[in-house]
Amino acid sequence: MPLEIKKVGVIGAGQMGNGIAHVCALAGYDVALNDADPDRIRSGLATINGNMAKQVAKGSVSETDRQEALARIVAADKTEDLADCDLVIESATEREEVKRKIFSALCQVVKPEAILASNTSSISITRLAAATDRPERFIGIHFMNPVPLMELVELVRGIATDDETFEASKTFVTRLHKTYAVAEDFPAFIVNRILLPMINEAIYTLYEGVGSVDSIDRAMKLGANHPMGPLQLADFIGLDTCLAVMQVLHEGLADSKYRPCPLLVKYVEAGWLGRKTQRGFYDYRGEKPVPTR
Template sequence: MKVKKIMVIGAGQMGSGIAQVCAQAGYELVLNDVKDKHLERGLEVIQRNLSRQVEKGRMTEREKEEVLGRIVRSTDLQDAKEVELVIEAAVENMEVKRQIFAQLDDFAPDHAILASNTSSLPITEIAAATNRPEQVIGMHFMNPVPVMKLVEIIRGLATADEVYKTIEQITHTLGKVPVEVNDFPGFVSNRILMPMINEAVYTLYEGVATKEAIDEVMKLGMNHPMGPLTLADFIGLDTCLYIMEILHDGFGDDKYRPCPLLRKYVKAGWLGRKSGRGFYRYE
């Protein structure tokens, strides 16, 4: 199927990044969110990112304006009636996603593909909220989207081969690398990453070492670009906790039990960079 116009739902960190790379790849883009102020914030981030590209000589001012000109803002899901692909990047909550997909099933054209950027929730369950489960698929981008190359493509139980091939081709067009993954809790990336972060939190909780020492061991010893506690702050401790809970519930295995210290920080509102404090303090 030929895709010319895409809707991205959610203008937050992930949604704005997805919108940017789609517009840069030449797609017409509808950026949707529930509030105008969220759209404004998302578009400001896109503008800043593109301006940096201009400053570095990777893009001309004219090219930047062309990219921005391909993005139309929207606060109404009914605007999905004119697109061939929807990429949902709303809050990581199953009930919210099912509500969105049920509405998209009514508004989007019959041939449209509905994709979710969920980082851990089952695609099959999201697809069950629609009457087109064969056209529902997972398209999990990595953060920050404009920089990271990987996209996990997750088939639901009913996802059609043709839909997978279309999304795989679009991923290549975006300059990303698609990797096929089956529909299990956390997929591949978070099933491996989150338990590592959780174990780092346990290591701090049990007094094995300081947060700085834990991060230094993983950076210098394992060649990680940033330590797991710094990474947790970057992702958001609430997001880390939520994904660990999904893994714990999905597998019923205590090896995925979230560390009590992680729960305590989230309850305290220490969510990482976005709140100004997590394992580290941020100005």
């Protein structure tokens, strides 16, 4: 009998993890939100509360639905608190060794039939699955940022992912009122294979002095009708994540066209990771974002 998903665990309470918990709770799933840092869980819950309040103000969510959804989310301070989840989605930092450790600890506590998923932007699902005791019940469920507003989810099967897991994941994504696109398990899948080289090229354009931050973003917003300029979007995604994706593309496809721009490396080394650290290609500490170059 196919597994019925009732309770979803989310590991990593950062911008993606809180968004995933948010949409799962609104869709009626019980949710357990975990992070290595308990303070992150509290700030993740506060963000969800604030984002749902925005939706209530807009009229897209009722106040009753907001309250019911918030009541469905519990803080899971320890991995053991995820034991009764039917599906666990890992959404921690984009580093393979971090994710592998999370999955090996998780396998000690979750029931054998639970599905494990990663929200990784780029890392091989087959390799992550191999770090678990259930590669056939492992899948990539890749949400887009900001999760409550973006319609797409990429579904990525590893070499061993079975049909039951794939079907259960499709049903899950559909119940979230999202649309899936199926991607094969190649570095960075579809969206990031295309989007991140574009962002990296925008950073090269800045690095080579072709345009300022302001000109590059203005050019792509008004000249190509993108909702955000590429440097604004890089800051939104997080420059650490952008660099990690480019490194996976560069190493995984062994093609110099994916070489991360040295300026991106420098920003990450400075700890200027974009919006989440208040500084990246823009400085967000004042009233309005100010370009840093």
